[in-house]
Amino acid sequence: MKRRTLFKRIGSILATLGLTEAAWLTLSNRYYQALAQPNHRKLALLIGINQYTPFPNLSGCLMDVELQKELLIYRFGFLPSDILTLTETQASREFIEMAFCDHLSKQAKPGDAVIFHFSGYGSLVKLGVLPSTMQKALVPFEAINPRSDTFANYLLEETLLALLKSLPTDKITAVLDTSYYTSSSFPPKGLGVRSLPDLARRQLVVSELEFLQKWQNSQPALSHPFVLSATSDPTQSAKEFLFADIKAGLFTYAFTQYLWETTPVTTIRTFLSHVGNKMYKLGSQQQPGLLLGKPQYFQSKSIGDYLTLEFSGATGIVTDIQDGKVIQLFLVGLPPQVLEYYGANSCFTLATGEQLILKSRTGLTAKAEKSAPEVVTALQVGQLVHELIRVLPQNINLLIALDPSLERIERVDATSAFSAITSVANIIGPEQMANYVFGKLQTTPSHYGLFSLGGEPLFNADGEIGEAVKVSVQRLKPKLSTLLAAKLWRLTENHGSSRLSVKASLEILDSTSSHIVMQRETVKNSILNGDKKMNNNTFYIQDKAIPAIPVGSRMRYQIENSSDVTVYLVLVGLNNNQSAIAFYPWQIQRESSVLALKPFLQEIVILPGQTVTIPENETTSGWLFPTRAFFCEHQLIFSTASFSKTMLALSNAKYSAADQQLISTLTNPLEVAKALLEDLHNASGVKTDISTSTSDSYVLDVNHWASLDFCFQIV
Numbered sequence: 001m002k003r004r005t006l007f008k009r010i011g012s013i014l015a016t017l018g019l020t021e022a023a024w025l026t027l028s029n030r031y032y033q034a035l036a037q038p039n040h041r042k043l044a045l046l047i048g049i050n051q052y053t054p055f056p057n058l059s060g061c062l063m064d065v066e067l068q069k070e071l072l073i074y075r076f077g078f079l080p081s082d083i084l085t086l087t088e089t090q091a092s093r094e095f096i097e098m099a100f101c102d103h104l105s106k107q108a109k110p111g112d113a114v115i116f117h118f119s120g121y122g123s124l125v126k127l128g129v130l131p132s133t134m135q136k137a138l139v140p141f142e143a144i145n146p147r148s149d150t151f152a153n154y155l156l157e158e159t160l161l162a163l164l165k166s167l168p169t170d171k172i173t174a175v176l177d178t179s180y181y182t183s184s185s186f187p188p189k190g191l192g193v194r195s196l197p198d199l200a201r202r203q204l205v206v207s208e209l210e211f212l213q214k215w216q217n218s219q220p221a222l223s224h225p226f227v228l229s230a231t232s233d234p235t236q237s238a239k240e241f242l243f244a245d246i247k248a249g250l251f252t253y254a255f256t257q258y259l260w261e262t263t264p265v266t267t268i269r270t271f272l273s274h275v276g277n278k279m280y281k282l283g284s285q286q287q288p289g290l291l292l293g294k295p296q297y298f299q300s301k302s303i304g305d306y307l308t309l310e311f312s313g314a315t316g317i318v319t320d321i322q323d324g325k326v327i328q329l330f331l332v333g334l335p336p337q338v339l340e341y342y343g344a345n346s347c348f349t350l351a352t353g354e355q356l357i358l359k360s361r362t363g364l365t366a367k368a369e370k371s372a373p374e375v376v377t378a379l380q381v382g383q384l385v386h387e388l389i390r391v392l393p394q395n396i397n398l399l400i401a402l403d404p405s406l407e408r409i410e411r412v413d414a415t416s417a418f419s420a421i422t423s424v425a426n427i428i429g430p431e432q433m434a435n436y437v438f439g440k441l442q443t444t445p446s447h448y449g450l451f452s453l454g455g456e457p458l459f460n461a462d463g464e465i466g467e468a469v470k471v472s473v474q475r476l477k478p479k480l481s482t483l484l485a486a487k488l489w490r491l492t493e494n495h496g497s498s499r500l501s502v503k504a505s506l507e508i509l510d511s512t513s514s515h516i517v518m519q520r521e522t523v524k525n526s527i528l529n530g531d532k533k534m535n536n537n538t539f540y541i542q543d544k545a546i547p548a549i550p551v552g553s554r555m556r557y558q559i560e561n562s563s564d565v566t567v568y569l570v571l572v573g574l575n576n577n578q579s580a581i582a583f584y585p586w587q588i589q590r591e592s593s594v595l596a597l598k599p600f601l602q603e604i605v606i607l608p609g610q611t612v613t614i615p616e617n618e619t620t621s622g623w624l625f626p627t628r629a630f631f632c633e634h635q636l637i638f639s640t641a642s643f644s645k646t647m648l649a650l651s652n653a654k655y656s657a658a659d660q661q662l663i664s665t666l667t668n669p670l671e672v673a674k675a676l677l678e679d680l681h682n683a684s685g686v687k688t689d690i691s692t693s694t695s696d697s698y699v700l701d702v703n704h705w706a707s708l709d710f711c712f713q714i715v
Contacts, residue, residue: 043113046069047091051089060248067253072115109169113171115173115175115307121194122178123137123195124136124180140153159208162216165225176291177252181234194238195238227290230250239284239454241284241433243282243336243340251275261523273545281337285456287544312384313496316385321381328366329365334387335494342358355372357371390494392677392697397422397426397484421480435453450480458578482579485673489635503559504708507622508555517712550714555625561610567639568604570639585602637706638708683704684704
């Protein structure tokens, strides 16, 4: 379709969109500024829509666009003039198609990198009068005519894929943070949903079908784009969430945050696994997936095949310098659960060796000062910053939201009941990011329980019919302590910033061989060793972001210490958001008469250059998972010093002498979690000149600890 024809079509809908001529000229000038630049090698079209009349508005789509733009400029070397953004009123179907044609189709050349991103609603729409002709579609701005909602001016997913396939380059990445189906089952409690219900009477406008047909007839398929979807299961919904005063798409934030800290050798399979882990820990079982491509892509393809990372991973960037003293930072490289509690006096380093001290933070934006103001250095906007010291408060509690469907008296009773356990959990307001939601089951309203933010009732968390609210809260108290413990050890995650070089592989065992299910390593280990060992192993191939392991499987970890120092290891975890677990390093030789009174635990010590297997008992080949389905997460935490307090806490746990499994239930998880953080604090040994005001905080040095997370499901 010619540009003149496209512009003529756009002009005919300006009045409908309510855009002024000045606004339209501004948009047009952005097109021509991009077109005027010669030899473009990296092009991006980013779309985000929050405002949806007459539908409920979304909250995080504009932040998604900002996150993607910062990522592309500072991590992938895109020129700002090569990134075109369409937001709100600009993002009509006609505008999107015109922008794709002019900004991408007419500029992309073989070998160029192309990015397309969409954040907004998705839905199903009829192509004709038959009910069976339903297709997936992206919902643009003002997709429904306010005077007649019989026809939907949606952008078909099929149209988008045809446009992407027509580009003459193999380096095409599309990110779709949307979904098409709305579930009729339990609704989400704390996360917004990016899917609209389809209306049987609503049909697609004829002009969209005409555009698709003309494009397919005139533009042959030239490429195989890499299309990432926010969901891998059609029954799931794409979610958006609030955290640290930020509203964003769950998938987009996990996606961009991971790419800030990863390396070019990251495979797509590893990438999706990391992103799926992050989304699960933020309260949703939503899993990302590939819209196009076969499961083999998870094994053979790398992120670097589509996008070249021009700069090393980082915690954030310098975005402004005020009077040469106050440095503004954009801390997008921190894990979201860590960012929520990232405290003043945390420290960063620049490539020049300069150190910056964090003074305050609002959302992703922070203000810092030089640790040595008298040293004159040429700070510049765009410099990458790397985490050195992490300061976390010691008084961290669970944050519980109340289900809006609770009646007033139920909310009063719940608030009163939770106030009695403020040392573990606090009730928060609707504008704050919760960890869990207290409410009642939809099917049996007289049941109260705890729910994830995605709306999943926590396993075995609902009470008896007719149970009073206060009784329910008291019944949940032990479980709340377990969830708080998991929240604490998740705050240690730092695979992107740790200066220790360690790597862990989770393997499934059969009678003759082993297969790697997941691998995790620090970025430093990846840089030092690359993926040279990866190709020597056989992966357990599957197309799920969070790997699925058959019930009854035998598993083990292979741990590599490539550092030049001895490291100590502790493994803790959580099953189904219900029961805490830990790896107990039982001594092989022990007296049975004494064993009945007290366990003998021996720390896991890994020497420089050594690889160990856990479990390493020669009489046991791995550990056997139970024959029931559940989600499982493990946190492998390394330190350069002994976990003396943690081992003491593990020894204090109640246990059965007849049931000393390698992975066992942890009966005192909160005690163990606090001991873990105290051990890491002591191992760091940060001098008082950095932590003068942090007597009530944990101060952790990235040179002395590493924490790798594994999430998987037993099916």
